[in-house]
Each structure stands twice: as C-alpha cells, then as structure tokens.
Amino acid sequence: xxxKTEGAFAVTALILGLTFILSSPRIVGVCWDDETxxxxxxxxxxxxxxxxxxxxxxxxxxxxQLNQQITDKTYSYExxxxxxxxxDGLYDRAHADNQEVLRPYDxxxxxxxxxxxxxxxxxxxxxIAIIIGKGLHLSFAHVxxxxxxxxxxxxxxxxxxAIKRLRYGxxxxxxxxxxxxxxxxxxxxxYDWWVIALTLAGTSYYIGNLQRPEETLQYRDLFMMVxxxxxxxMPKWVYCVMLLPLFFFPKEKFKDKRQRGVWYAFLxxxxxxxxFLFVLPVLHHGLGMGDTxxxxxxxxxxxxWWILQLPGxxxxxLIGFMxxxxxxxxxxxxxxxxxxxxxxxxxxxxxxxIAVILYLDRGEEKRKVTWLRISQWATFLILVxxxxxxxxxxxxxxxxxxxxxxxGRYLLPVLxxxxxxxxxxxxxxxxxxxxxxxxxxxxxxxxxxxDYYTLYISYL
Numbered sequence: 001x002x003x004k005t006e007g008a009f010a011v012t013a014l015i016l017g018l019t020f021i022l023s024s025p026r027i028v029g030v031c032w033d034d035e036t037x038x039x040x041x042x043x044x045x046x047x048x049x050x051x052x053x054x055x056x057x058x059x060x061x062x063x064x065q066l067n068q069q070i071t072d073k074t075y076s077y078e079x080x081x082x083x084x085x086x087x088d089g090l091y092d093r094a095h096a097d098n099q100e101v102l103r104p105y106d107x108x109x110x111x112x113x114x115x116x117x118x119x120x121x122x123x124x125x126x127x128i129a130i131i132i133g134k135g136l137h138l139s140f141a142h143v144x145x146x147x148x149x150x151x152x153x154x155x156x157x158x159x160x161x162a163i164k165r166l167r168y169g170x171x172x173x174x175x176x177x178x179x180x181x182x183x184x185x186x187x188x189x190x191y192d193w194w195v196i197a198l199t200l201a202g203t204s205y206y207i208g209n210l211q212r213p214e215e216t217l218q219y220r221d222l223f224m225m226v227x228x229x230x231x232x233x234m235p236k237w238v239y240c241v242m243l244l245p246l247f248f249f250p251k252e253k254f255k256d257k258r259q260r261g262v263w264y265a266f267l268x269x270x271x272x273x274x275x276f277l278f279v280l281p282v283l284h285h286g287l288g289m290g291d292t293x294x295x296x297x298x299x300x301x302x303x304x305w306w307i308l309q310l311p312g313x314x315x316x317x318l319i320g321f322m323x324x325x326x327x328x329x330x331x332x333x334x335x336x337x338x339x340x341x342x343x344x345x346x347x348x349x350x351x352x353x354i355a356v357i358l359y360l361d362r363g364e365e366k367r368k369v370t371w372l373r374i375s376q377w378a379t380f381l382i383l384v385x386x387x388x389x390x391x392x393x394x395x396x397x398x399x400x401x402x403x404x405x406x407x408g409r410y411l412l413p414v415l416x417x418x419x420x421x422x423x424x425x426x427x428x429x430x431x432x433x434x435x436x437x438x439x440x441x442x443x444x445x446x447x448x449x450x451d452y453y454t455l456y457i458s459y460l
Contacts, residue, residue: 002433005170006163010156012178012441016448017152017187024187024341024456025075026084026141028059029067031188031339032409035060038189040120041147044127045134055090055140070340077460084141091140119235122191125154151193155186158197162204167211169420171361171433173200175354175440176416180344180448181337181409188339191235192409198232199242199413206246207420209253210372216255222263226270232413233274238390239413240274241383243267245375300393307392314392321403322384333408334415336451344451350444354415357440358423376421380414 001008028035039060046052066083069075129150133143159177163170176182177200186193205225209217225246233239246267254260307314324330332347387410388403395405 001437005174005437006160008437008441009163009174009177010160012174012445013156013159013183013186014152016178016183016445017156018149019449020184020187020452021145021148021152025066025070025080026087026144027066027070027080028063028189029070029340031184031190032192032407034189034339035063035067037123037191038147041123041126041130041189044120044123045130053091053140055087058090059087067340073459075459087140091143119191121231122194122235125150126189147189148187151189152187155193155197158201162197162201165201165204165208167208168362169207169211169416169423171437171440172354172357172419172423173204173416174437175350175357175444176200176412176419178441178444178448179335179350179412180444180451181334182412183448184338184341185409185412192412195232195236195239196412198228199239200416202226202228202232202242203417207417209249213252217249217253217259217263219259222266226266230270237274238386239383240271241379241386242414242417243271244379244382245372245417248371248375250371298395299398302398303393303396306399307389317392317401317403318385318388321388321406322381325388325406325408326384330408334411336447337408338451338455341452342455344447344455346447346451350447353440353443354419357436358419360436362423362425373421376417380418383414384411 024030028038042052042056069079126147129146130143133146138146159173163173163177166173177196182196185196202225205221205228209215209221209225226243229243229246233242247264249263251260254263328348328351331351332343332345335347335350336344337347338344388406391406392400392403396403
C-alpha cells in the first residue's frame with residue numbers, strides 16, 4: 001500500500017463516493033448550489049435538440065421545498081422514494097407518449113442563459129454521462145445518478161495520477177482528497193471537484209519535479225503543469241494565484257537558459273490570458289450589483305468604491321476575518337462539512353491527522369526548501385485575501401461589518417501545497433509505512449461514514 005498509495009486511494013474514494021451517491025436523496029438541494037450545477041449540466045445536454053424533459057424541470061422548480069426538507073430533517077425514506085418515483089413516472093410517460101419534451105427551451109425553467117461562462121467546461125463530464133444514460137433509456141433516477149458517478153470516476157482518476165506522480169507526500173494528498181467535504185463535492189453536481197482535482201494535479205507535477213533534483217524539467221512536464229492549473233481555475237479564476245510558486249523553480253532544474261526563458265514566457269503569457277479573459281471584462285463593464293443572495297444593500301461597484309475610499313478600514317476587517325477564517329476551530333468547515341446535510345463532528349480530528357501525516361510522509365533526505373515554503377505560504381495568504389475580498393465585493397452589503405458567503409470549502413484546492421510546505425524532510429520512519437496508509441485511510445473512511453450516518457441516515 002505504501003508503494004501503490006494511489007491504488008489504495010482509488011479504492012477508498014470509489015467505495016465512499018458510491019456509498020454516498022447510491023444512498024443519498026436523488027434530488028437537488030443536498031450539496032451546495034447543486035441545483036444550479038444540475039441546470040447547467042442539463043443545459044449542455046439539451047443543446048442537441050433545444051428541448052428538455054418535464055422531470056428535469058420539476059426537479060429544479062421544487063428545489064426550495066426539497067432543500068428545506070434536507071436542512072430541517074423533515075424527510076423520510078418513503079417521502080424521498082415517492083418523489084423519485086414521481087419523477088420516473090414523468091420521464092417514462094414522455095417516452096411512452098413519444099413526447100420527450102416539455103416545451104421549447106426558451107420557455108423552460110432551464111435555459112441557455114445557464115451556459116454564459118467558461119466554467120461550463122466542468123460540466124462536460126456529467127453531460128456526456130447523462131447523454132449516454134438517455135441513449136440507453138434508463139430511468140430518470142438512474143440517469144441522475146449516472147451523472148454523479150461520472151464525476152466521481154473523473155475525480156478519482158485525475159487524483160490517482162496526481163498521487164502517482166509524487167515520490168512522497170502520497171498519503172497526505174490521499175487524505176486531503178478523501179476529506180468528507182471533498183468527497184461530497186466529488187459525488188454531487190458541482191464544479192468544485194474539477195477545481196480541486198486539477199489544481200492538485202498541477203501541484204503534483206510541480207512538487208513531483210522538485211522531489212527529483214537529479215532530473216531536469218521536460219517540456220511535457222511544463223505543459224502538463226500549466227495545462228492542469230489553467231483548466232482547473234476556469235470555473236473559479238481567483239485560483240490563478242496558485243500559479244505564483246511556479247515562478248520560483250530552481251535554475252538547476254532547467255536544461256539551459258533557453259528552456260528557462262520559454263518557461264517564464266509561458267507563465268507570463270498564461271497570466272496575461274487570465275487577465276484578458278476575467279479581469280479586463282470586469283474593469284470594462286464594472287462589477288455590477290453582485291450576488292443578491294447576500295441580502296439587501298448588495299452593490300459590488302459601490303463596495304469597491306467604499307474600499308478605495310477607506311482602505312485602512314477594509315484592511316482591518318480583512319485581517320480580522322482571515323484570523324477567524326483560518327482558525328483551528330473552523331476546521332470542520334472544510335473537513336467534515338457535508339453541504340446541506342450538515343456539519344460533522346470530527347473535523348478537528350482530521351486536521352490533527354493531516355498535521356501528523358505531513359511530518360511522517362516525507363523523504364528521508366534532508367533538503368533546503370526555504371523558497372518553496374515562503375512561496376507557498378505567500379500564495380496561500382494572497383489567495384485567501386483575494387477570495388475574501390471577492391465575497392466582500394459581491395456578497396456583502398456596502399460597508400458591512402460581517403463578511404458573508406465565504407465558505408470553508410474554498411480552502412480545499414490550496415490545502416495540500418500549504419500542508420506539504422509545512423513538513424520537514426530528513427525524518428527517518430522506523431515503522432512500516434503500509435500501516436500508516438491503512439491507518440490514515442481507515443480513519444478518514446470511518447469519520448466519513450460516521451458523520452454521514454449521523455447527519456442523514458439516522459433520520460430516515
């Protein structure tokens with residue numbers, strides 16, 4: 001297991017993910033914003049005929065009531081089964097009457113307007129699975145599940161190869177990728193799984209190359225590194241900050257000055273593309289009103305003007321919020337939080353597990369990586385500051401004292417590089433690493449199942 005940690009991860013991820021997918025409610029309103037992500041996925045599927053199924057429309061329209069049942073724990077096994085059977089009935093009747101549509105797309109609840117951003121790339125995987133399910137004439141429930149299963153398979157496969165790329169730190173990456181919050185996102189309609197998996201893959205190419213000082217960089221490694229990060233940040237461009245450590249590759253890793261120049265040109269060009277795709281349109285068109293889900297008084301443009309007028313006041317708020325946001329007591333927000341099902345009880349335990357593993361799962365040869373630590377810590381703090389600022393702009397009333405909408409799951413993509421940079425090489429492990437793999441994956445699996453039982457199964 002120590003030599004093939006990626007295989008142990010894959011088996012564990014598939015068991016936990018399939019357990020969640022096959023037993024959780026076959027509705028939207030279970031994971032954060034899954035109704036929106038389902039809408040966007042179905043929008044891609046329906047591009048082929050510009051129409052949609054009545055069952056899909058009903059599921060989205062019923063989101064408020066369904067979500068209320070989940071958060072208030074007022075559901076039962078029978079009520080969830082009956083609702084699923086209702087959707088299957090609508091779906092089957094459409095086939096039986098040879099009327100596969102509800103109405104033209106521009107009159108439906110789900111519309112092409114849902115495909116307005118580059119983030120739609122993250123929905124291609126479940127969209128293909130749903131198209132296959134419909135082609136096989138599966139029931140609506142099974143088509144719905146097939147979309148989630150495809151996400152789980154893609155997430156598992158990407159991280160499998162990311163772990164395989166590392167010489168050490170394999171167990172640490174496995175644990176972070178298997179956190180209950182990570183697994184819920186990877187087993188639901190979401191684009192967070194895409195961001196987490198691909199940024200972890202980019203990080204593994206980066207750190208994996210540093211772990212091989214005897215090897216010079218290959219152009220394919222440089223391409224894969226940037227490609228993984230570029231694809232991963234498409235749904236959430238704020239994670240472009242994660243590209244900063246790539247500027248600090250040691251000179252001896254490059255074959256020659258020409259390759260080093262190509263690398264920096266590649267990175268600067270990538271940052272320029274990100275600027276023109278994301279930042280420039282905002283500067284040109286303005287920030288607009290922001291996200292009205294934050295409540296009354298939301299106006300992103302006025303909020304930005306408020307920050308520019310009172311930078312000291314905002315900086316004080318930013319530092320105060322970050323101090324609480326990064327505290328140990330909020331670890332359950334990004335370790336055992338299971339969306340609308342609720343928050344588990346063992347988040348601090350998993351943070352302790354990560355702290356132990358980051359010191360034990362290291363190379364035995366002492367390396368000087370001061371520049372790596374500084375770049376990763378700086379990246380982490382800058383990224384958190386950017387995320388917090390974005391939510392202050394678009395989700396918090398103008399001049400508000402309490403920042404809203406900034407959830408713990410946004411730390412997941414950067415959790416591995418941060419944890420890895422805190423570890424120390426040169427520690428000799430005296431016990432069998434196979435046992436460490438079994439203990440780490442066994443503990444995190446146990447926490448996942450206990451929390452899932454407490455938050456959902458026990459109420460059925």
